[in-house]
Amino acid sequence: MKVAETRNLRKTYHFGDVEVTALQEVSLGIGEHEFVAVWGPSGSGKSTLCNLVGLLDTPTSGEILVAGTPAAELGDATRSELRNSSIGFVFQNFNLVPVLSAIENVMLPLQILGIPRAEAAGRARAMLEEVDLGERLHHRPQKMSGGQQQRVAIARALVTDPVLVIADEPTANLDTRNANLIIDLMRRINDERGAAFLFSTHDDRLLDRVDRRIHLCDGAVVEDDGA
Numbered sequence: 001m002k003v004a005e006t007r008n009l010r011k012t013y014h015f016g017d018v019e020v021t022a023l024q025e026v027s028l029g030i031g032e033h034e035f036v037a038v039w040g041p042s043g044s045g046k047s048t049l050c051n052l053v054g055l056l057d058t059p060t061s062g063e064i065l066v067a068g069t070p071a072a073e074l075g076d077a078t079r080s081e082l083r084n085s086s087i088g089f090v091f092q093n094f095n096l097v098p099v100l101s102a103i104e105n106v107m108l109p110l111q112i113l114g115i116p117r118a119e120a121a122g123r124a125r126a127m128l129e130e131v132d133l134g135e136r137l138h139h140r141p142q143k144m145s146g147g148q149q150q151r152v153a154i155a156r157a158l159v160t161d162p163v164l165v166i167a168d169e170p171t172a173n174l175d176t177r178n179a180n181l182i183i184d185l186m187r188r189i190n191d192e193r194g195a196a197f198l199f200s201t202h203d204d205r206l207l208d209r210v211d212r213r214i215h216l217c218d219g220a221v222v223e224d225d226g227a
Contacts (some may be wrong), residue, residue, distance in 0.1 A: 001032050003032055003066070004066050006028055006063070006064055008061070008062040009061075011023040023052070023219045026062070026219070026220065030198055034197070035197050036212045037200075037214070039207055039215060039216070042202075044217050044219065045216050046216055050166050053066075053164075058071075067082070081113075084160065085162070091167075091169075094149045102136050102144070106128055106155045110124065123159055125137060133148060158193065162195055166197075167197060169202075170206075172201075214226075
C-alpha cells in the first residue's frame with residue numbers, strides 16, 4: 001500500500017509577470033515503512049514537494065493521494081483532519097511553541113483532534129519517554145539543546161500515530177553527534193512503529209542512512225533508486 005502518491009504533479013508560482021515552475025510532472029509513491037530522502041540543490045523543489053505531499057499546499061495540476069484518499073476531493077475541514085491524523089511534520093527549525101513546555105508542545109496535535117486533555121497528556125508523556133526525554137517534560141524549548149528540541153519535534157510528529165512523517169532538513173541545524181542521534185532515533189521509530197519517513201535533505205549523514213533516494217533537479221525527478 002502507498003501511504004502517499006503523486007501523479008503528474010506540477011507547481012508554478014507567479015511573481016508579477018514572471019512564472020516560476022517549482023515542480024514539473026512529478027510522479028512517485030511512498031510505501032508503508034519506507035525511509036526515503038528527496039535530495040538536490042537549493043531550488044530543486046524538495047521543500048515544495050514535501051509541502052504538497054503533506055497537504056500544506058495545493059498543486060497547480062496533478063493529483064495527490066494520502067493513505068489512498070485523493071486530496072483534491074476533500075473539503076478544507078476534511079483535508080485538515082486527514083493531515084492532522086495521518087501525517088506528522090518535523091522541521092529544520094523545530095517549530096516548537098516557545099511559551100509551552102515539551103509535554104504541552106507534544107499535546108498540541110492531539111488537542112487539535114479533540115482528544116481530552118488528560119488522555120492527550122498521557123500520550124504525550126509516553127511519546128516523550130520513548131524519545132528519551134522523560135526527564136524534560138516540563139522544560140520549555142529555550143532550556144533545551146538543539147538535539148533535545150528536535151526530539152520533542154519528533155515526539156510531536158509521532159504522537160497521533162501517523163502513517164507518514166515528513167521531515168524537512170531535520171539534521172541541518174545539528175552538530176554531527178546530535179545529527180547521528182536523531183537519525184538513529186528516526187530509524188528505530190521507523191523499524192518499531194512502521195511509520196514511513198520522507199525527508200527533504202542535502203545532508204550526507206542522512207542520505208547515507210536512507211533506503212531510497214529520489215534526486216530532484218529543476219523541479220523534476222532525475223533519479224529514483226527505489227523506482
